[in-house]
Amino acid sequence: MDNQTLQKRVEAISLESFGRPFRHQATFNSRLRTTGGRYRLADHNLDFNPRMAELPEFDQIIKHELVHYHLHLTHRGYQHRDADFKALLKAVGGSRYAPRLEGNRRSIKRWRYECSSGHIIERQRRFDTRRYRCGRCGGRLTLLNPQEN
Ligand SMILES: [Zn+2]
Numbered sequence: 633m634d635n636q637t638l639q640k641r642v643e644a645i646s647l648e649s650f651g652r653p654f655r656h657q658a659t660f661n662s663r664l665r666t667t668g669g670r671y672r673l674a675d676h677n678l679d680f681n682p683r684m685a686e687l688p689e690f691d692q693i694i695k696h697e698l699v700h701y702h703l704h705l706t707h708r709g710y711q712h713r714d715a716d717f718k719a720l721l722k723a724v725g726g727s728r729y730a731p732r733l734e735g736n737r738r739s740i741k742r743w744r745y746e747c748s749s750g751h752i753i754e755r756q757r758r759f760d761t762r763r764y765r766c767g768r769c770g771g772r773l774t775l776l777n778p779q780e781n
Pocket residue numbers: 696700712
């Protein structure tokens with residue numbers, strides 16, 4: 633994804649989920665390490681971590697940053713601890729935290745497992761399903777969609 637595609641995606645999500653236009657700039661910033669994105673109070677622009685752009689939850693990361701953006705511009709509580717922030721984040725389905733990226737910068741892999749009762753477990757690293765069980769019900773785990781990893 634390039635900056636132009638990112639900009640269009642942020643604009644589209646802003647209109648779709650917030651009913652308000654995004655009138656500033658969204659750009660990838662490879663200096664972001666563990667966070668998915670950043671709202672810049674000074675100029676209202678958004679930075680996004682290019683390593684997270686291919687994750688399935690990238691739209692939720694965009695929504696998270698747009699919650700900061702729209703609340704700040706409308707003079708409401710835009711910080712994580714604010715009730716406005718929590719309520720709007722929940723309403724639009726934004727991510728609460730950036731997904732953790734571990735190891736080297738290439739490892740944005742995501743391994744998905746399903747237990748016999750249907751619980752989904754996602755891990756950054758692959759593990760042996762013969763040695764681990766579902767943490768919620770103790771059921772056996774199966775690796776899902778290994779081709780997508
Ligand atoms: Zn935030």
